[in-house]
Amino acid sequence: MSLGLGDGPGRPSRSTRADASLRRRRLYAIVAVLVVVALGLAWTRLRDGGASAGSSPSASGSTGRQGSGPSELLAFSVTGAPNALLAVVGTGGGQPPAGLVLPPGMTVIVPGQGETPTEQVQALPGDSMRISVSNAVGVWAPHYAVMNLNGFGDTIDRVGGLTVNLADIYTVGGSVLGPGRTRMSGNQVVTFLYENAEDTAIRWASVLEAFLKAAPAVSQSDLAETDDAAGAAAVLGAASGAEVQVAPTKVVGATAIVPAQPDLDDLVKRLFGTPTPVRAFVQNGNGNPGIGEAVARHLLPQGFRIVLTGNAESFTHDTTIITAIGADHLDDANRAKNALGVGTVRVSQVPSGLADVTIVVGRDFKG
CATH class of the missing domain: 3.30.70.2390 (Alpha-Beta Plaits)
Incomplete structure (x- = not known):
């Protein structure tokens, strides 16, 4: 039986056709978004896989590896200046690389000795320095490394100098340097850091940040003391791009400079992903x-x-x-x-x- 002109379904109205077209456009848009998201996820996995494959190994095999734990820390000291460096550097554990400078003159608790200024902590044997620094920041540093200032300068010269972000204008060896990003030789860095200045902690933080960014190859002969040269070098080598901060302090009793809490613990947690x-x-x-x-x-x-x-x-x-x-x-x-x-x-x-x-x-x- 055939259908006449008016027997079958009629042609859809203009509004019906418009609704169908709108639904199709929405469907196409959703599909396009899903495709973009899928491509983004695939790229992220490919990129992370490549980064993990190229990470610097450590003695324990954890430094530079992406994960969900806290950073692996190195207690790092540079001696040979009136106010030398005392710091921790952290890498790996799924955290961005970071460093924390303990400012000169800050009083910390040294287990077995009590209240001790950071200048005296620097004079301790390497293992005792590591224990004191770990106690001050509230996080254990599995490795420690000590360099002297002149050796630090020699290491800087081996990489062709550092680009240091200077906070102010400084006169160094007859040259006016800064402010801002400034190229400095190893000898200029040594002269800059040897000066007994009020802003020594900021100077060290800016130099350490530039030093880590340069990622120099540090060997056993560069270190005055260490528990594990390969482990220390792995942490330093993996810390390129590290954010370096100065530990917050406060003055008590009008003279003593001590860590400001809970600010210090909050900063350490942010930098290294560690608990209080x-x-x-x-x-x-x-x-x-x-x-x-x-x-x-x-x-x-x-x-x-x-x-x-x-x-x-x-x-x-x-x-x-x-x-x-x-x-x-x-x-x-x-x-x-x-x-x-x-x-x-x-x-x-x-x-x-x-x-x-x-x-x-x-x-x-x-x-």
Whole structure:
């Protein structure tokens, strides 16, 4: 049976055709967006894969690797100037490379010694310097490296000098340099940093940022002290483009310069992706010398900062007593016990206002 002219479906109206056309255009737009997103994701994966393949290796195999953990830190010191460099440099762990300069004159807590200015920290042996710097920033530095200022200048000359972003106008060896991006030779950098100036920390931060950007090849012979030349060189080599900041400070008692908290911990967390450290008060209860540094070597890698050290009321404690200040810090006290390998854990509900955990080190701790 055939259909006549008026028997079948009629032609769609103009408004119906317009609606269909609009729906098609919307569909095409959605498809186009999905294609762009898919291409972007593919490019990102390809780029990240290439970057990971070319990252600088470290002794532990983690430096420069993209991930989700905190940076791996190097305690880095350059000695030989009235106000020399004391800093940490971090790379890897999914964090951008970064550096933090501890300004001259800042008083920090050195485990086993108490309050100590950064100038005296620089004079410590490399391992003790590493422990002191780690305690100051609240993050453990697995490696340390020490250079002298002249050797630092020689390393700079090997890469053809540095382009330093100077904060002001300076007269260096008869030349007027700055402000802004300025090319400097190794000898100019040494002269610039040797001067005992009020803005020494800013000078060091600008030079360190330029030094890391140049990514010089640092060898064993360039270092006065290190625990691992390859590990230190890997961190320095992977830190090109690092943001370098100066640790925030405040003045107390009209004379003492101390870290400004919580600003310092907030800055360290932003730069290196690390948690706020647990505060520990450590007392020597066995009379053995050097117990503070020995305890710090165990505690600091587990996320602690020693905020106060001293002697217990007596040196006759056979057992190490670890006290959590409030039940909220019981887990921290147990972590301290595990780190030390000895001790009895207690809980006190009396707030100290100074620490989260107190430790009286007994004769059972062998270091």
